[in-house]
Amino acid sequence: MTEFAIGESDFLLDGKPFRILSGALHYFRMHPDTWADRIEKARLMGLNTIETYVPWNAHSPQPGVFDTTGMLDLERFLREIADAGLYAIVRPGPYICAEWDNGGLPAWLFRTPGMGVRRYEPQFMAAVQEYLEQVLRIVRPLQVDQGGPVLLVQVENEYGAFADDQTYLKSVAEIIQNAGITVPLVTVDQPVDAMLAAGGLDGVLRTGSFGSRADERLATLRKHQPTGPLMCMEFWDGWFDHWGGPHHTTSAEETAAELDALLAAGASVNIYMVHGGTNFGLTSGANDKGVYRPTITSYDYDAPLDEAGNPTAKFHAFREVISRYAPVPDVVPASGAAAPETSAALGEPIRLLADPTAWGQWSEHPVMPTLDALDARFVLFRTDLDIDRPTLLSFDEVRDRAYVFLDGVPIGVLDRERHDRAMMVPPGRGRLEILVEDQGRVNYGRRIGEPKGLIGPVQLGSVEVTDWSACVIDLDNVPRLWDTVGLTPDAPGVGPTAWRAGFDVAEPVDHFLSTVDWGKGLAWVNGFCLGRYWRRGPQETLYVPGPVLRPGRNELVVLELEVIAEPVAHFVAGLSLGPTEL
Known part of the structure; x- marks a missing residue:
């Protein structure tokens, strides 16, 4: 079988120097019937490897569940990579960032009191071990030394930007190795001294994440790792977008020049992304560095292959650069035809407010529960009011957006991005209804794992509002509403x-x-x-x-x-x- 190893200055494939020319493709952001097309186009750009994250929360939406059907069929994806004659890199986390909801960590984890977040805490480590063993049961027989495509497996993800718990990192690495992973392990961090020190492990290859100034970044990486191949595990060729912001693009010529500089330095590369895909459903994440900004549905990323998989100017520019360092196929993929109009x-x-019972299940609560307590993303809350003057309705925090109605009449919207947490309610007796939307969980930084909803107490003036009814909106059922008997x-x-x-x-x-x-x-x-x-x-x-x-x-x-x-x-x-x- 093939042997893949880390040499003094190169990756070694059956003892010979091998440069990884990889591109990121997230199987969970593409319809599975499009995987082969995207993989083949990556090959035609000159790549020899495909990299993917693994999203824990998508595979395990509930404790004890590990779903590998449809868009989550990791084994099928890795086999399609092998069928195309390419190698693979697997980055299972447990945290992935990726502008993905909660950075890939399941929301249900944090319903347990005292649960750790990316640290050596027994409850968290037990859950991590169960998850990684499930993933690596798929990966293990598909390693390159067993005839499969997988060259590398990553430990955690940019951990140096979060913490410096070496006991945690070592434990994650041990779980991976004890699960039968024999190919080399890697870590990735931004090439900053503090991050490389905190996020790296002795005996595990450090790689970097950056999109420019390759010589400078590689020199920093080499300072922390005197031997071994140099690799940029995330060569940022574009960026993601937030609602309300611009669509981010980067110059194809300038980005290609940065790629050229990286390859000229002899480094291996993983282009992030070669094709971004789409945050289908409610999978997009958010950032909060003082202001909450949810990520949009498109994950186009201004990548060489656009959201629909069509080659862009950046594809052709990257292909030309790669051809200076490695053979590229003669075939060039055609651009997609215009879609039917x-x-x-x-x-x-x-209408939801006309008959909420058709939309989901009601439950009664003495105080308003979080969305997490209800295991929900959209919830309609209801209570009765009786006030004789305009009164302030307030919350500690709104996570993330609340539509407020009084007797079916809209009276306002509270939005987390604006730091809204209070509004005036007109006088009278009536039914107060609040539809709360989770717009995506923070995927980077200290607010990972926080609960969603209207964080209490809920107050009307100085009095806490109690006795709430909650209707959890079954989004999967929305396309079937018209089939509801009597509706x-x-x-x-x-x-x-x-x-x-x-x-x-x-x-x-x-x-x-x-x-x-x-x-x-x-x-x-x-x-x-x-x-x-x-x-x-x-x-x-x-x-x-x-x-x-x-x-x-x-x-x-x-x-x-x-x-x-x-x-x-x-x-x-x-x-x-x-x-x-x-």
Whole structure:
């Protein structure tokens, strides 16, 4: 079998120097029927390896669960990499960052009192061990020394930017090795002295994450590691976007020049990302460095392959650079054709406030619970008020967005990004309803693992508001609302509303759903959740993978939380990811 090892200055494949030319592809951000296409295009760019994170929370949405179906079939993904003649790098965390909800850590972890976060704490370590053993049971027989594609496995992820618990890091490495991983292990940190010292392990290869000044960054890395190959495990070729911000792009020429400098220095590389993909469903994360900023649905990343997998100018620029250092295939992938353009009227509205019982299950609570306590992402809270003057309704913190209604009439929105935590309620007797939305868990820094919801106590003036009813919105059921016995569509009105439309497809190819005339919400096609949209932008389209569609009639469902200016769905010719300057 093939032997892969760390030499004095190079990676060694069967004893010969080997340069890793890798690109990041996240299987969980792509429809599985598109994996082979993206892998092949990465090969045609000149890459010899594919790298992926593994998202713990996606595989284990509940304790004791480890799902490997559909988009989570890691074994199928690694085998498709091998079928393409490429190698693989697996980065299982347990923390991955990746602009992914909670950095990949399951929310249920933190319902246990005293649970650690990325530190040597017995409850956390027991959960980490169970998770890693599940992942590595898949990876173990697919290592290169057993005939598979996997060359390297990473320990944790940029740990030096978070803490310096060496006992924790060593324990994670031991769990990986004890699970039968025999290929070399690596760590990754930004090439800063303090981070490399805190996040590295003796006997484990340190790698860097950066996108510029290669000589300087590699010199810092070499200072902490006198021997062994130099590698940039995350060569940042673009960036991610937040709602309300610009669409980030980088110059293809300048980024290619940085890649050239890195390869000229003799280093190995993993391009982050070669294809970013999409944060389907509710998987996007957020950052909070004093201001909460949720990440958008598109993870295009301005990568060499765009969100729909089409080669960009950066693809061709990178391919030309790589050709100076390694053979590249003669075949160049063609750009994708324009998508079909069509429109369909949205109709049969079903309003949440008209009959919440069709949307989810109610429960009663003496004080308002967190969303975590309800294991929910969207919850409608309800209580009765009786006040004789305008009164301040307040919370300790709003996580993340709350739509407030009094007797079905909207009276305001509280938004975490604006640091909102209070509003005036008019006098009278009536039903107070608050729809709370989790917009994505923080994926980087000290706020990882924090609970979501309206963090209490909830106060009206100086009095705590008690006796709440809570309806957990079953988002998986939203596309099936029209099948509910006895439920009839409403007239359009205020409050969150589900709409649906039928549209015809001649051939199941990629489509692009325009959202410019809509407010804020979610969309599904044939029951597959495309993700969130928001008029704030920057993105103006939702990507619809061709494999989600079927010849003939298809169904679109939209959950609009605010207002749709025009109840029509427009499918457009291509991606529209918004302005690059604001």
